[in-house]
Amino acid sequence: MESEECISFPVLGEPAPDFTAETTHGPISLSSLKGKWVVLFSHPADFTPVCTTEFLAFAAIHDELAALNVQLLGLSVDSVSSHLGWVHDIKEKMGVQIPFPIIADLNMKVAGKYGMIHPGQSTTAAVRCVFFIDDKGIMRAMIYYPLQNGRYMPEIIRLVKALQTTDKYKVSTPANWQPGDKVVVAPPKTAAEMEKRQSEGYEYKDWYLCYKNI
Incomplete structure (x- = not known):
């Protein structure tokens, strides 16, 4: 049963799988964020080089996404304590405050619902996924990246704007x-x-x- 959950995937145009999880900002449920767009992204592990560059980059676009009514949410299969230590380290060593919540998913429940675990890459770490969920809770777009390659932030912003333009016009x-x-x-x-x-x-x-x- 567990392995089946790990290979399930959300479907475009259908409600995004709901979850309640502990984060660095306290408990969060996806359903409580209706009315906002959500960009949910996963990273393989805290205290790793590519993930650190991505967190610096996501922090840099946080305000622009917030102005588009987007809640940014990070996730890995690490603990809250690990997330907090990493966030503190990024602020102390690199001078950047991470302003968005990071989901702790040690039991891989959220990762399983969202197809973040790809055994061809790793059975213990999430690949780099980005999920675009609209303000009604519908899955609108998904991008998957391998463990070794960081994401391009302008494309994330561009796609949010494209989806919102499609809806508006x-x-x-x-x-x-x-x-x-x-x-x-x-x-x-x-x-x-x-x-x-x-x-x-x-x-x-x-x-x-x-x-x-x-």
Whole structure:
């Protein structure tokens, strides 16, 4: 049963698996965060080099994410005591305060629900996952990275903005989209809509590909 839990994965478009966990900021449940977007990320272990660089980088984007109504949450299969010691060390040695909660997941319950344990990488450490959960508790995007490679923070911010733009304007975002770029209009659903698409004022490439400003 335990191994089955470790290989379960959340599904895009469905409610993100709920959990209640101890963190460096006290107990937190995912359901209590409805109304906010959540970026939940896992790291393999405290007091490790790549993870430390990532925590410095996540701390640097915390305020920008908070301005987008995003709660940032970290996680590893370490204890609260380990997290607190590492956070203290980062502040003391590198002068950076870690402002977001870090989930302690020694029993791997959250890691199991979210498919963070990949035996091909490690059976005792979470790979580097990022989960984007919207303000209604729905899983909207997931990115998985291996143990050895750190994440690119601008992509995390860009994807949050893309998802929020999709929700607000009911549009899609094209490849390499950045905030302020044109967005993609939904393709027509009928022959009649297809015929009039070229005259609707969009930047027209073909009946199925049109852009507009928002």
